Amino acid sequence: MAVDINTYHLIQQALQPTHTTLVAVSKTKPIEDILTLYRLGQRDFGENYVQELMEKQPQLPTDIRWHFIGHLQKNKVKYIAPFVHLIHSVDSLTLLAEINKHAQKNNRKIDCLLEVFIANETTKFGLNDEELFEIMSVINDNADYQYIQIRGLMGMASFTNDEKQIQKEFQYLHQLYETCQIQFPYFTQFNILSMGMSSDYRLAIANGSNMVRIGSLLFGARS
Template sequence: MSHGEIPASVAENLKDVVRRVEGAVQRSSLKKPARLVAVGKTKPVELVQEAYEAGHRDFGENYVQELLDKAPKLPDDTRWHFVGHLQSNKAKMLVEGVPSLAAVETVDSEKLANKLENALEGQSRPPLEVYVQVNTSGEESKFGVEPSDVVSLAKYIKESCPHLKFSGLMTIGMQDYTSRPENFKCLSDCRDKVCEALGLKVEDVELSMGMSGDFEQAIEMGSTNVRVGSTIFGERYYPNKEEANKHDNA
C-alpha cells in the first residue's frame, strides 16, 4: 500500500456511517447536522489515523491511558471526546495529557466536575465541554446520575465551574446496546427539565445518545451526537461478557 492510501474497510465503513447519519438527520426534526464521534477503543492508532486521513476529525476513547497513547500521534486539529467512565483521580492526567481534548461526555458527580475544573485552572484554553451522564435504564451496571439528579449537577457545573462548559446530556442505554426508545425519551425529557430550570434553549443543549446498533433511531429521536465504534473500526474483543457490558458504549 502506498503512503496515504486508506484501507477500503475503514474508509468505506466511515463513508457508509456518515451517509446513514445524514439520512437520519433528514428524517428527524433536527435543525443542524448531528455529530459523529468515531470511537477507536481497543483498536490500533493506525485505524484511527486512517479515519482521520479519510477526513474525519471527531474521535472518542473510553480509557484514559489509551487516549494518552493515541492523542500525540494524531494532528492537533483532532477533536477528542472522552466517552468512558472517568475516575476523578485521573481527571488531571487526562486534561494535561490531551491538549486537543474537546469534551468529556461522562461527568456524573460534583467531585469529578471539581477535579476537571481544578485541572483546567491556569491553562490558556477555552472552557472544556462536558456532558452530564444519565443512567436512563436504571441498571446497576451503568454509570451516570439518576434522572432526578440531572438538574442539580448541570446547575452546579454551569454556576460553579467557570472552566467547564455544560454542553449537554449523555446516556449509554440498555445493556445490549440497542437502546429502547424509552431511554432516548428519558434523556430528552431530562434536557427539557434542565432547560426550564437553567433558562437554556433546547437547541443549545446537546443529546449524546446512540451507538453502533441504534444511532439512526437515536438521531430520529433528537440525538445531536452519536458514538459509533465497531461499525467503523470492526468488532472488539473482550475476555469476558462482564467487561464488555461495563465498558462498551459505542
C-alpha cells in the first residue's frame, strides 16, 4: 500500500485545533514513502529500530526530526546520539546516563521522554510511579545530567477494543504528567505528553495528549 495522502490530510485537520504534533511512524517503510509525506510538509518521523534508522537517516533530508520510539538498548545509544531529535522510550536511569554520556561526546543536548507503563500487558515497557518520581528527583538534584533534557512522558495503552480501559490508562498518564509539572518545576520544558497511535489517537487527544505516533493509518500495515 502506498501512502494514504487523503488520510494524512484528515489527520492533520483533526490535530490542528489542539496543536498536537504528528509523528509519522515509518518503521519498515521505504524511503519513497517517507519522502511522499516529507513533500507534503511532514517533518517528524518515528522509528523503532536503531539499525533501520541508521540506514534511512543519511538518505533523507537533514531537516527531518527523527524520533526514536522503540525500546532502546544502552549499547546502541551511540549510533543515534549525533542526530536524534527526541527519544520517547527512556525507561531507566542507566539508559539516561548513557544518553547523557553520548550527548556530551557529540556536544549537544538530547531531548528525552520518560516511558511510563500504563497498559494491562506484560509485553510493554515502562516505569511505574515510584520509579518515575525517583528518576525525576535524581535528575532534578544532579548537575551531571546537563546533556539531556526531560521533555515529558510517553505511554502505550493496552491493545484492546475496550475504549473505557484505554481512556482510563490515558487519563492516568495525563494525571501523572500534570503531577510531574507541579512537583518538578525545575524542568521548564516539560511539555510533551506522547500517547495515542493509529487505533486510539483521537481518544488520546481527548485525554490530554499533544503528540501522537501514527503509522499504519498513513503507511498501511507493517511489512
